[in-house]
Amino acid sequence: MTIIQLEYLLSVANCGSFSAAAEHCFVTQPSLSMQVKALEEELGVVLLDRSKKPVIPTEAGEVVLSRARETIKAYNCIRESVAELKGETAGKLRLGVIPTVAPYLLHKFLPAFVRDYPKVELEISEMVTADIVEALRRDRLDAALVAGGTCGEGIAEHELFGDRFFAYVSPNNPLYERSNVRIEDIDLKDLVILSAGNCMRDQVIELCQAKRNMPSHYTFESGSLDTLMRIVDCTSCLTIIPEMAVEYVPADRRDRIKTLAKGATSRKIAVAVRRTYVKNSIIRALTDTVMACVAR
Numbered sequence: 001m002t003i004i005q006l007e008y009l010l011s012v013a014n015c016g017s018f019s020a021a022a023e024h025c026f027v028t029q030p031s032l033s034m035q036v037k038a039l040e041e042e043l044g045v046v047l048l049d050r051s052k053k054p055v056i057p058t059e060a061g062e063v064v065l066s067r068a069r070e071t072i073k074a075y076n077c078i079r080e081s082v083a084e085l086k087g088e089t090a091g092k093l094r095l096g097v098i099p100t101v102a103p104y105l106l107h108k109f110l111p112a113f114v115r116d117y118p119k120v121e122l123e124i125s126e127m128v129t130a131d132i133v134e135a136l137r138r139d140r141l142d143a144a145l146v147a148g149g150t151c152g153e154g155i156a157e158h159e160l161f162g163d164r165f166f167a168y169v170s171p172n173n174p175l176y177e178r179s180n181v182r183i184e185d186i187d188l189k190d191l192v193i194l195s196a197g198n199c200m201r202d203q204v205i206e207l208c209q210a211k212r213n214m215p216s217h218y219t220f221e222s223g224s225l226d227t228l229m230r231i232v233d234c235t236s237c238l239t240i241i242p243e244m245a246v247e248y249v250p251a252d253r254r255d256r257i258k259t260l261a262k263g264a265t266s267r268k269i270a271v272a273v274r275r276t277y278v279k280n281s282i283i284r285a286l287t288d289t290v291m292a293c294v295a296r
Helices: 003-015 020-027 030-045 059-086 104-116 129-137 199-209 224-235 252-257 280-295
Strands: 091-097 120-128 142-146 156-171 238-240 257-260 266-274
Touching: 003 020, 003 030, 003 059, 020 030, 030 104, 059 091, 091 104, 091 129, 091 280, 104 120, 129 142, 129 156, 129 199, 129 266, 142 199, 156 224, 156 280, 199 238, 199 280, 224 238, 224 252, 224 280, 252 257
Parallel strands: 091 120, 091 142
Antiparallel strands: 142 266, 156 238, 156 257, 156 266
């Protein structure tokens, strides 16, 4: 029994077919099939029901797959721990990024990170905060770029930099003529916000509730800040945007960006990491690269 055989078995179970698994593992299908068959012969049981579409594990296969996941995880942990001891920045990093950060930050640091750390295998997923927290706790992500203070117990957060909030106001809104907007002056019926699951939505609601009650529903909600701004452009509404989005607002619409009154709010962008994650050198590399790009 080998690690590669267990990895191939897991891949078939996850992909549902030998052809898809072979493509995922970058091997030929006959080679992958031969390794899985050799594992079955060694154990003396059939692990996969090949008569079903998609291919599914047998009862014995489910037992072996459960142990295989544990074994591969332990194997990778050993390799990563040794790499840490040798001072190497290498291994896999499954990184989640929230939607209010991904469009404004990823393209700034990714080229430098890939260039400087070629031995790091990077997998990136854009996910709302609620899904990131769940994925971190279930060991589906290793780390994430999030708004600080949103992940809860069991997840370590390392603050990177501050990100102020601004109002983005329609020219048809009474507040458009102001350069500085107070939260208490915002008519909540005009406020369009991010959809549920986005931590920035919760931060905006918390900010406004500090002043008065929020309405039970909103005229418009979206998972995209860009969509919210486009809605503002064609209505008399307003929305709240983070500072990192400001530079991407077209020049002919910059007049719609208003400073929120002092003491309004900001957020901290942080790297959230599973407390059991051992590849500290990769997290340091990620943190250093992000901060270097932000400082430019």
